[in-house]
Amino acid sequence: MVTTTPLPFSPEQQAWYEQACAKLNSRRLQKLLFDLTNIHSPTGAAREASQFMADYLSKAGMTASYRPMNAQSGNIVAEKRGSGGGASLMLYSPIDTHLESDESDRPWVGPSHYVDLHPKARMQDDWVFGLGASNPKGMIATLTEVATALIEAEVPLTGDLIVAMADGGMPVDLAGRDHAGMSSGVTHLLSRGVAPDFAIVMKPWNWVYHEEPGMGWFKLKVKGTLGYAGVPRGTPGFRSSVVPAAHVILELEKWLIDYAERNTSGVVKPHGWISGVRAGWPERPAFPSAVTEIFFDIRINPRTSPGDVKAQFAQFIEVLRQRHPEFDLDWEMVGSVPGGTTSPSNWIIQSALRGWEHIEQRLHLTPDFLGGQTDGAALRRFGIPTARIGWPWPAEGSPEPLAEGMGGMGATYIPDLMPCAQKIMYAVIDTLTRKRAELGL
Numbered sequence: 001m002v003t004t005t006p007l008p009f010s011p012e013q014q015a016w017y018e019q020a021c022a023k024l025n026s027r028r029l030q031k032l033l034f035d036l037t038n039i040h041s042p043t044g045a046a047r048e049a050s051q052f053m054a055d056y057l058s059k060a061g062m063t064a065s066y067r068p069m070n071a072q073s074g075n076i077v078a079e080k081r082g083s084g085g086g087a088s089l090m091l092y093s094p095i096d097t098h099l100e101s102d103e104s105d106r107p108w109v110g111p112s113h114y115v116d117l118h119p120k121a122r123m124q125d126d127w128v129f130g131l132g133a134s135n136p137k138g139m140i141a142t143l144t145e146v147a148t149a150l151i152e153a154e155v156p157l158t159g160d161l162i163v164a165m166a167d168g169g170m171p172v173d174l175a176g177r178d179h180a181g182m183s184s185g186v187t188h189l190l191s192r193g194v195a196p197d198f199a200i201v202m203k204p205w206n207w208v209y210h211e212e213p214g215m216g217w218f219k220l221k222v223k224g225t226l227g228y229a230g231v232p233r234g235t236p237g238f239r240s241s242v243v244p245a246a247h248v249i250l251e252l253e254k255w256l257i258d259y260a261e262r263n264t265s266g267v268v269k270p271h272g273w274i275s276g277v278r279a280g281w282p283e284r285p286a287f288p289s290a291v292t293e294i295f296f297d298i299r300i301n302p303r304t305s306p307g308d309v310k311a312q313f314a315q316f317i318e319v320l321r322q323r324h325p326e327f328d329l330d331w332e333m334v335g336s337v338p339g340g341t342t343s344p345s346n347w348i349i350q351s352a353l354r355g356w357e358h359i360e361q362r363l364h365l366t367p368d369f370l371g372g373q374t375d376g377a378a379l380r381r382f383g384i385p386t387a388r389i390g391w392p393w394p395a396e397g398s399p400e401p402l403a404e405g406m407g408g409m410g411a412t413y414i415p416d417l418m419p420c421a422q423k424i425m426y427a428v429i430d431t432l433t434r435k436r437a438e439l440g441l
Contacts (some may be wrong), residue, residue, distance in 0.1 A: 001366045002210065002344040009374075009430070014153045017429045021422050023149035030128060030414045032056065033141035034398070037121035037130035037410070043096040044177025045072045046167040050095055053165055057144065061151040062163065067189070067335045070178055075166040075189045080309040082432060086159025087439050089348075089431050090196035090384075091146065091424065093139040094169020094185065094375055097132035101410060114403040116410030122400070125420075126414045129400055134393065135409040139202040140165055142391075142417045146424050148244055159432040162196055164189060171215060171297070173335060181301055183378040190382045194322030197441060198348040198431060199386040200424060201376040205391030206365035208352045210342045212377045212388060213270045214300035216309045217335030219293055220317075223328040226287035242279055244327050245292035248320070249274060252294065255316045260371075263301050263309075268339065269369035270299035273308060297369050302339030302380075337373065340380025342387070345437045348431065352387035359419050387427070391420040 041049035057064040057078035121130035147163050166185030174180045224241030256272035263270050274296045280289035310333050379386040383384035395413040
Protein backbone atom coordinates (compact mmCIF):
# COMPACT_ATOMS: atom_id res chain seq x y z
CA MET A 1 0.00 0.00 0.00
CA VAL A 2 1.24 3.48 -0.89
CA THR A 3 0.95 5.84 2.08
CA THR A 4 -0.38 9.35 1.47
CA THR A 5 1.62 12.23 2.96
CA PRO A 6 -0.77 14.89 4.32
CA LEU A 7 -0.26 18.45 3.09
CA PRO A 8 -3.34 20.62 3.66
CA PHE A 9 -4.19 23.46 1.31
CA SER A 10 -3.50 26.99 2.47
CA PRO A 11 -6.64 29.14 2.85
CA GLU A 12 -5.86 30.72 -0.54
CA GLN A 13 -5.44 27.36 -2.25
CA GLN A 14 -8.66 26.09 -0.69
CA ALA A 15 -10.53 29.13 -2.00
CA TRP A 16 -9.04 28.70 -5.49
CA TYR A 17 -9.94 25.04 -5.49
CA GLU A 18 -13.54 25.71 -4.50
CA GLN A 19 -13.84 28.46 -7.12
CA ALA A 20 -12.47 26.19 -9.83
CA CYS A 21 -14.68 23.25 -8.87
CA ALA A 22 -17.69 25.56 -8.91
CA LYS A 23 -16.93 26.27 -12.56
CA LEU A 24 -16.96 22.60 -13.55
CA ASN A 25 -19.94 22.21 -15.84
CA SER A 26 -21.29 18.72 -16.45
CA ARG A 27 -23.52 19.83 -19.33
CA ARG A 28 -20.62 21.50 -21.11
CA LEU A 29 -18.56 18.36 -20.61
CA GLN A 30 -21.39 16.23 -22.00
CA LYS A 31 -21.80 18.48 -25.07
CA LEU A 32 -18.06 18.30 -25.81
CA LEU A 33 -18.08 14.54 -25.38
CA PHE A 34 -21.03 14.18 -27.75
CA ASP A 35 -19.40 16.38 -30.40
CA LEU A 36 -16.02 14.65 -30.13
CA THR A 37 -17.53 11.16 -30.22
CA ASN A 38 -19.29 12.17 -33.43
CA ILE A 39 -15.87 12.64 -35.08
CA HIS A 40 -14.44 9.25 -36.01
CA SER A 41 -10.79 8.91 -34.99
CA PRO A 42 -9.41 5.41 -35.61
CA THR A 43 -5.76 4.88 -34.81
CA GLY A 44 -3.54 6.63 -37.33
CA ALA A 45 -6.37 8.72 -38.80
CA ALA A 46 -7.33 11.14 -36.02
CA ARG A 47 -6.64 14.43 -37.81
CA GLU A 48 -10.20 15.78 -37.79
CA ALA A 49 -10.76 15.00 -34.10
CA SER A 50 -7.35 16.41 -33.16
CA GLN A 51 -7.91 19.63 -35.09
CA PHE A 52 -11.33 19.96 -33.46
CA MET A 53 -9.77 19.70 -30.00
CA ALA A 54 -7.01 22.19 -30.83
CA ASP A 55 -9.68 24.70 -31.84
CA TYR A 56 -11.78 23.97 -28.74
CA LEU A 57 -8.86 24.44 -26.36
CA SER A 58 -7.86 27.66 -28.10
CA LYS A 59 -11.36 29.06 -27.61
CA ALA A 60 -11.19 27.99 -23.95
CA GLY A 61 -8.25 30.36 -23.41
CA MET A 62 -5.22 28.18 -23.97
CA THR A 63 -2.44 28.58 -26.52
CA ALA A 64 -3.20 25.50 -28.59
CA SER A 65 -1.71 23.94 -31.70
CA TYR A 66 -2.30 20.94 -33.93
CA ARG A 67 0.99 19.14 -34.60
CA PRO A 68 0.78 16.92 -37.67
CA MET A 69 2.66 13.62 -37.89
CA ASN A 70 1.51 12.96 -41.46
CA ALA A 71 -1.37 13.85 -43.75
CA GLN A 72 -3.81 11.68 -41.81
CA SER A 73 -3.05 12.45 -38.21
CA GLY A 74 -1.42 14.57 -35.58
CA ASN A 75 -1.34 15.54 -31.93
CA ILE A 76 -2.63 18.43 -29.84
CA VAL A 77 -0.73 20.56 -27.34
CA ALA A 78 -2.36 23.40 -25.41
CA GLU A 79 -0.75 25.51 -22.72
CA LYS A 80 -1.77 28.03 -20.07
CA ARG A 81 1.33 29.61 -18.61
CA GLY A 82 1.63 30.73 -15.03
CA SER A 83 3.49 33.66 -13.59
CA GLY A 84 6.79 31.74 -13.50
CA GLY A 85 8.96 29.77 -11.13
CA GLY A 86 6.62 26.80 -10.92
CA ALA A 87 6.39 23.37 -12.49
CA SER A 88 4.72 22.32 -15.72
CA LEU A 89 1.95 19.75 -15.37
CA MET A 90 0.53 17.90 -18.37
CA LEU A 91 -2.97 16.45 -18.42
CA TYR A 92 -2.80 13.74 -21.06
CA SER A 93 -5.06 11.37 -22.97
CA PRO A 94 -4.82 9.50 -26.26
CA ILE A 95 -7.43 10.45 -28.84
CA ASP A 96 -7.66 7.39 -31.11
CA THR A 97 -10.23 4.61 -30.89
CA HIS A 98 -9.42 0.90 -30.97
CA LEU A 99 -11.83 -0.06 -33.76
CA GLU A 100 -12.28 1.03 -37.38
CA SER A 101 -16.09 0.75 -37.28
CA ASP A 102 -16.25 -0.65 -40.82
CA GLU A 103 -16.32 -4.03 -42.54
CA SER A 104 -12.80 -4.81 -41.35
CA ASP A 105 -14.16 -5.11 -37.80
CA ARG A 106 -16.59 -7.86 -38.73
CA PRO A 107 -17.16 -10.56 -37.63
CA TRP A 108 -14.38 -10.09 -35.07
CA VAL A 109 -16.25 -7.63 -32.84
CA GLY A 110 -19.26 -9.92 -32.60
CA PRO A 111 -22.76 -8.50 -33.15
CA SER A 112 -22.13 -5.03 -34.54
CA HIS A 113 -25.49 -3.33 -34.06
CA TYR A 114 -24.75 -2.06 -30.54
CA VAL A 115 -24.67 1.71 -30.09
CA ASP A 116 -21.24 1.70 -28.44
CA LEU A 117 -19.61 0.16 -31.53
CA HIS A 118 -20.41 3.02 -33.91
CA PRO A 119 -18.87 6.50 -34.12
CA LYS A 120 -22.22 8.22 -34.53
CA ALA A 121 -22.85 9.64 -31.06
CA ARG A 122 -26.11 9.36 -29.18
CA MET A 123 -27.06 11.31 -26.07
CA GLN A 124 -29.77 10.18 -23.65
CA ASP A 125 -30.29 11.94 -20.31
CA ASP A 126 -26.89 11.86 -18.57
CA TRP A 127 -25.43 9.30 -21.00
CA VAL A 128 -23.31 9.61 -24.11
CA PHE A 129 -22.94 6.59 -26.39
CA GLY A 130 -20.69 5.93 -29.37
CA LEU A 131 -17.36 4.34 -30.26
CA GLY A 132 -14.78 5.56 -27.75
CA ALA A 133 -17.26 7.72 -25.82
CA SER A 134 -15.82 6.35 -22.60
CA ASN A 135 -12.24 5.52 -23.55
CA PRO A 136 -10.60 7.73 -24.75
CA LYS A 137 -13.09 10.52 -25.41
CA GLY A 138 -14.65 10.63 -21.96
CA MET A 139 -11.15 11.20 -20.64
CA ILE A 140 -10.45 13.98 -23.14
CA ALA A 141 -13.70 15.76 -22.31
CA THR A 142 -13.03 15.55 -18.57
CA LEU A 143 -9.45 16.85 -18.76
CA THR A 144 -10.59 19.66 -21.05
CA GLU A 145 -13.36 20.61 -18.65
CA VAL A 146 -10.84 20.75 -15.80
CA ALA A 147 -8.65 23.14 -17.80
CA THR A 148 -11.62 25.25 -18.90
CA ALA A 149 -12.98 25.60 -15.36
CA LEU A 150 -9.52 26.48 -14.02
CA ILE A 151 -9.20 29.29 -16.56
CA GLU A 152 -12.71 30.58 -15.91
CA ALA A 153 -12.02 30.67 -12.16
CA GLU A 154 -8.98 32.87 -12.86
CA VAL A 155 -6.79 30.87 -10.50
CA PRO A 156 -3.39 32.63 -10.28
CA LEU A 157 -1.10 29.87 -11.50
CA THR A 158 2.58 29.83 -10.74
CA GLY A 159 3.38 26.87 -12.96
CA ASP A 160 2.25 26.00 -16.47
CA LEU A 161 -0.72 23.81 -17.36
CA ILE A 162 -0.41 21.66 -20.48
CA VAL A 163 -3.27 19.70 -22.00
CA ALA A 164 -2.10 17.18 -24.59
CA MET A 165 -3.66 14.45 -26.70
CA ALA A 166 -1.95 12.09 -29.11
CA ASP A 167 -2.90 9.59 -31.76
CA GLY A 168 -1.42 6.09 -31.68
CA GLY A 169 -2.30 5.34 -28.08
CA MET A 170 -4.09 2.08 -28.79
CA PRO A 171 -2.18 -1.24 -28.54
CA VAL A 172 -2.24 -1.88 -32.27
CA ASP A 173 0.34 -1.72 -35.08
CA LEU A 174 -1.15 -0.46 -38.33
CA ALA A 175 1.44 -0.82 -41.07
CA GLY A 176 -0.74 1.00 -43.61
CA ARG A 177 -0.75 4.11 -41.40
CA ASP A 178 2.93 4.54 -40.64
CA HIS A 179 2.73 1.78 -38.02
CA ALA A 180 0.43 3.89 -35.86
CA GLY A 181 -0.19 2.52 -32.38
CA MET A 182 1.91 1.27 -29.47
CA SER A 183 2.32 4.85 -28.13
CA SER A 184 3.62 6.18 -31.45
CA GLY A 185 1.87 9.54 -31.04
CA VAL A 186 2.99 10.37 -27.53
CA THR A 187 6.53 9.31 -28.41
CA HIS A 188 6.41 11.76 -31.34
CA LEU A 189 5.04 14.43 -29.01
CA LEU A 190 7.66 14.01 -26.31
CA SER A 191 10.47 13.92 -28.86
CA ARG A 192 9.54 17.37 -30.13
CA GLY A 193 9.78 19.76 -27.25
CA VAL A 194 6.88 18.82 -24.99
CA ALA A 195 8.71 18.29 -21.71
CA PRO A 196 6.51 18.60 -18.59
CA ASP A 197 7.79 18.14 -15.07
CA PHE A 198 4.78 15.99 -14.17
CA ALA A 199 1.88 14.31 -15.93
CA ILE A 200 -1.55 13.00 -15.06
CA VAL A 201 -3.13 10.34 -17.25
CA MET A 202 -6.84 9.71 -16.88
CA LYS A 203 -7.86 6.11 -17.46
CA PRO A 204 -10.59 3.76 -16.20
CA TRP A 205 -10.82 2.49 -12.61
CA ASN A 206 -11.31 4.58 -9.54
CA TRP A 207 -7.79 4.45 -8.15
CA VAL A 208 -4.48 6.28 -8.32
CA TYR A 209 -1.72 4.19 -9.94
CA HIS A 210 1.97 5.02 -9.93
CA GLU A 211 2.95 2.38 -12.48
CA GLU A 212 1.65 0.50 -15.50
CA PRO A 213 2.70 -2.59 -17.42
CA GLY A 214 4.21 -2.85 -20.87
CA MET A 215 3.35 -5.55 -23.36
CA GLY A 216 4.96 -8.24 -25.45
CA TRP A 217 3.42 -9.59 -28.64
CA PHE A 218 4.23 -13.09 -29.84
CA LYS A 219 3.50 -15.26 -32.84
CA LEU A 220 3.72 -19.02 -32.30
CA LYS A 221 3.77 -21.30 -35.35
CA VAL A 222 2.65 -24.92 -35.26
CA LYS A 223 3.97 -26.64 -38.36
CA GLY A 224 2.70 -29.61 -40.32
CA THR A 225 2.41 -30.31 -44.01
CA LEU A 226 0.01 -29.23 -46.70
CA GLY A 227 -2.68 -31.87 -46.93
CA TYR A 228 -5.81 -32.93 -48.73
CA ALA A 229 -9.14 -33.85 -47.15
CA GLY A 230 -9.52 -36.90 -49.36
CA VAL A 231 -6.65 -38.87 -47.78
CA PRO A 232 -7.17 -41.04 -44.69
CA ARG A 233 -5.54 -40.30 -41.35
CA GLY A 234 -2.18 -41.97 -41.00
CA THR A 235 -1.18 -41.33 -44.61
CA PRO A 236 2.65 -41.21 -44.67
CA GLY A 237 4.08 -37.69 -45.04
CA PHE A 238 1.00 -35.81 -43.86
CA ARG A 239 0.97 -34.04 -40.52
CA SER A 240 -1.82 -31.69 -39.47
CA SER A 241 -0.83 -28.29 -38.07
CA VAL A 242 -4.34 -27.46 -36.89
CA VAL A 243 -5.02 -30.34 -34.49
CA PRO A 244 -1.67 -30.02 -32.65
CA ALA A 245 -2.33 -26.26 -32.47
CA ALA A 246 -5.47 -27.00 -30.44
CA HIS A 247 -3.34 -28.83 -27.87
CA VAL A 248 -0.75 -26.03 -27.87
CA ILE A 249 -3.46 -23.41 -27.26
CA LEU A 250 -4.62 -25.22 -24.12
CA GLU A 251 -1.04 -25.55 -22.85
CA LEU A 252 -0.36 -21.90 -23.61
CA GLU A 253 -3.48 -20.76 -21.76
CA LYS A 254 -2.33 -22.59 -18.62
CA TRP A 255 1.12 -21.05 -18.94
CA LEU A 256 -0.28 -17.52 -19.32
CA ILE A 257 -2.22 -17.90 -16.08
CA ASP A 258 0.89 -19.14 -14.27
CA TYR A 259 2.97 -16.37 -15.84
CA ALA A 260 0.68 -13.69 -14.43
CA GLU A 261 0.95 -15.13 -10.92
CA ARG A 262 4.74 -15.45 -11.09
CA ASN A 263 5.29 -11.93 -12.35
CA THR A 264 2.89 -10.03 -10.10
CA SER A 265 4.49 -7.30 -8.01
CA GLY A 266 3.74 -3.74 -6.97
CA VAL A 267 0.24 -2.91 -8.24
CA VAL A 268 0.68 -4.77 -11.55
CA LYS A 269 -0.60 -8.23 -12.41
CA PRO A 270 0.53 -8.80 -16.00
CA HIS A 271 -2.11 -10.94 -17.65
CA GLY A 272 -1.72 -12.51 -21.07
CA TRP A 273 -4.39 -13.47 -23.57
CA ILE A 274 -4.48 -15.48 -26.78
CA SER A 275 -5.94 -13.07 -29.31
CA GLY A 276 -6.09 -14.92 -32.59
CA VAL A 277 -5.45 -18.07 -34.62
CA ARG A 278 -4.76 -18.12 -38.37
CA ALA A 279 -4.46 -21.05 -40.77
CA GLY A 280 -5.38 -22.05 -44.28
CA TRP A 281 -7.72 -20.59 -46.87
CA PRO A 282 -11.46 -20.08 -46.29
CA GLU A 283 -11.97 -20.75 -49.99
CA ARG A 284 -9.90 -23.98 -49.94
CA PRO A 285 -11.24 -26.02 -47.01
CA ALA A 286 -10.21 -29.22 -48.78
CA PHE A 287 -6.54 -28.44 -48.16
CA PRO A 288 -5.41 -28.46 -44.50
CA SER A 289 -2.81 -25.77 -43.85
CA ALA A 290 0.87 -26.56 -43.38
CA VAL A 291 1.12 -23.85 -40.70
CA THR A 292 -1.21 -22.67 -37.93
CA GLU A 293 -0.26 -19.37 -36.29
CA ILE A 294 -1.25 -18.38 -32.76
CA PHE A 295 -1.08 -14.72 -31.69
CA PHE A 296 -1.04 -13.48 -28.12
CA ASP A 297 -0.23 -10.50 -25.92
CA ILE A 298 1.67 -10.83 -22.63
CA ARG A 299 1.68 -7.84 -20.31
CA ILE A 300 5.04 -6.94 -18.79
CA ASN A 301 5.59 -5.80 -15.21
CA PRO A 302 7.72 -2.62 -14.92
CA ARG A 303 10.24 -4.65 -12.93
CA THR A 304 10.55 -7.21 -15.73
CA SER A 305 12.19 -6.46 -19.07
CA PRO A 306 10.77 -7.57 -22.43
CA GLY A 307 13.93 -9.64 -22.83
CA ASP A 308 13.21 -11.50 -19.60
CA VAL A 309 9.64 -12.21 -20.70
CA LYS A 310 11.00 -13.51 -23.99
CA ALA A 311 13.29 -15.84 -22.04
CA GLN A 312 10.40 -17.06 -19.89
CA PHE A 313 8.42 -17.93 -22.98
CA ALA A 314 11.41 -19.68 -24.56
CA GLN A 315 11.60 -21.89 -21.47
CA PHE A 316 7.90 -22.74 -21.81
CA ILE A 317 8.48 -23.78 -25.43
CA GLU A 318 11.45 -25.94 -24.45
CA VAL A 319 9.41 -27.78 -21.82
CA LEU A 320 6.52 -28.17 -24.27
CA ARG A 321 8.84 -29.70 -26.88
CA GLN A 322 10.20 -32.18 -24.35
CA ARG A 323 6.71 -33.36 -23.47
CA HIS A 324 5.47 -33.34 -27.05
CA PRO A 325 8.39 -34.13 -29.37
CA GLU A 326 5.87 -34.66 -32.16
CA PHE A 327 5.05 -30.92 -32.19
CA ASP A 328 7.02 -28.85 -34.70
CA LEU A 329 7.07 -25.34 -33.22
CA ASP A 330 8.60 -22.00 -34.12
CA TRP A 331 7.97 -18.59 -32.60
CA GLU A 332 9.01 -14.96 -32.52
CA MET A 333 8.41 -11.86 -30.45
CA VAL A 334 6.82 -9.36 -32.84
CA GLY A 335 6.25 -6.40 -30.50
CA SER A 336 7.59 -5.16 -27.19
CA VAL A 337 6.86 -2.16 -24.98
CA PRO A 338 8.47 -1.93 -21.53
CA GLY A 339 6.43 -0.99 -18.50
CA GLY A 340 7.00 2.18 -16.54
CA THR A 341 6.93 3.21 -12.90
CA THR A 342 7.08 6.39 -10.81
CA SER A 343 8.21 6.47 -7.21
CA PRO A 344 5.16 6.44 -4.91
CA SER A 345 6.79 9.24 -2.94
CA ASN A 346 7.00 11.52 -5.98
CA TRP A 347 5.09 14.78 -5.72
CA ILE A 348 2.52 14.05 -8.42
CA ILE A 349 1.58 10.65 -6.98
CA GLN A 350 1.17 12.12 -3.53
CA SER A 351 -0.82 15.07 -4.85
CA ALA A 352 -3.14 12.77 -6.81
CA LEU A 353 -3.62 10.62 -3.71
CA ARG A 354 -4.51 13.68 -1.65
CA GLY A 355 -7.07 14.70 -4.27
CA TRP A 356 -8.53 11.19 -4.35
CA GLU A 357 -8.84 10.99 -0.58
CA HIS A 358 -10.29 14.52 -0.39
CA ILE A 359 -13.19 13.57 -2.68
CA GLU A 360 -13.66 9.98 -1.56
CA GLN A 361 -13.37 10.87 2.12
CA ARG A 362 -11.50 7.65 2.83
CA LEU A 363 -7.98 6.32 2.75
CA HIS A 364 -6.58 5.16 -0.59
CA LEU A 365 -5.79 1.56 0.28
CA THR A 366 -4.17 -1.04 -1.98
CA PRO A 367 -5.82 -0.69 -5.40
CA ASP A 368 -7.00 -3.50 -7.60
CA PHE A 369 -4.17 -5.07 -9.58
CA LEU A 370 -3.61 -3.40 -12.93
CA GLY A 371 -3.03 -5.14 -16.26
CA GLY A 372 -4.07 -2.44 -18.72
CA GLN A 373 -1.32 -0.77 -20.72
CA THR A 374 -1.49 2.95 -21.61
CA ASP A 375 0.68 5.80 -22.84
CA GLY A 376 1.44 6.44 -19.17
CA ALA A 377 4.15 3.79 -19.39
CA ALA A 378 5.77 5.74 -22.24
CA LEU A 379 5.59 9.00 -20.27
CA ARG A 380 7.39 7.35 -17.38
CA ARG A 381 10.01 5.85 -19.67
CA PHE A 382 10.73 9.40 -20.88
CA GLY A 383 11.49 10.31 -17.27
CA ILE A 384 8.22 12.16 -16.61
CA PRO A 385 6.72 11.33 -13.19
CA THR A 386 3.16 10.29 -13.99
CA ALA A 387 0.04 9.54 -11.98
CA ARG A 388 -2.85 7.56 -13.43
CA ILE A 389 -6.24 8.44 -12.00
CA GLY A 390 -9.70 7.34 -13.08
CA TRP A 391 -13.37 6.77 -12.47
CA PRO A 392 -15.65 3.77 -11.85
CA TRP A 393 -15.73 1.71 -15.05
CA PRO A 394 -17.57 0.27 -16.86
CA ALA A 395 -20.61 2.43 -16.31
CA GLU A 396 -23.60 0.64 -14.82
CA GLY A 397 -27.28 1.04 -15.54
CA SER A 398 -27.11 1.90 -19.24
CA PRO A 399 -30.53 2.51 -20.80
CA GLU A 400 -29.13 1.13 -24.08
CA PRO A 401 -27.94 -2.47 -24.64
CA LEU A 402 -24.16 -2.59 -25.02
CA ALA A 403 -21.74 -4.97 -26.67
CA GLU A 404 -20.49 -7.71 -24.37
CA GLY A 405 -16.95 -7.69 -23.07
CA MET A 406 -14.95 -4.55 -23.78
CA GLY A 407 -17.20 -3.62 -26.71
CA GLY A 408 -16.56 -0.20 -28.19
CA MET A 409 -15.63 1.35 -24.84
CA GLY A 410 -18.42 3.71 -25.73
CA ALA A 411 -20.89 4.28 -22.88
CA THR A 412 -20.33 7.15 -20.46
CA TYR A 413 -22.50 8.23 -17.56
CA ILE A 414 -21.53 11.87 -17.02
CA PRO A 415 -22.05 11.93 -13.21
CA ASP A 416 -19.36 9.23 -12.94
CA LEU A 417 -16.81 11.62 -14.46
CA MET A 418 -17.39 14.64 -12.23
CA PRO A 419 -15.74 13.32 -9.02
CA CYS A 420 -12.70 12.38 -11.11
CA ALA A 421 -12.61 15.93 -12.49
CA GLN A 422 -12.61 17.26 -8.92
CA LYS A 423 -9.75 14.93 -7.95
CA ILE A 424 -7.69 16.04 -10.92
CA MET A 425 -8.50 19.69 -10.18
CA TYR A 426 -7.15 19.16 -6.67
CA ALA A 427 -3.81 17.94 -8.02
CA VAL A 428 -3.69 20.80 -10.55
CA ILE A 429 -4.22 23.46 -7.86
CA ASP A 430 -1.88 21.64 -5.50
CA THR A 431 0.89 21.50 -8.08
CA LEU A 432 0.60 24.70 -10.10
CA THR A 433 0.24 27.21 -7.26
CA ARG A 434 3.63 26.38 -5.73
CA LYS A 435 7.25 27.16 -6.51
CA ARG A 436 9.44 24.42 -7.91
CA ALA A 437 11.38 23.94 -4.68
CA GLU A 438 8.17 23.02 -2.85
CA LEU A 439 7.63 20.24 -5.37
CA GLY A 440 11.04 18.66 -4.98
CA LEU A 441 12.33 20.10 -8.26
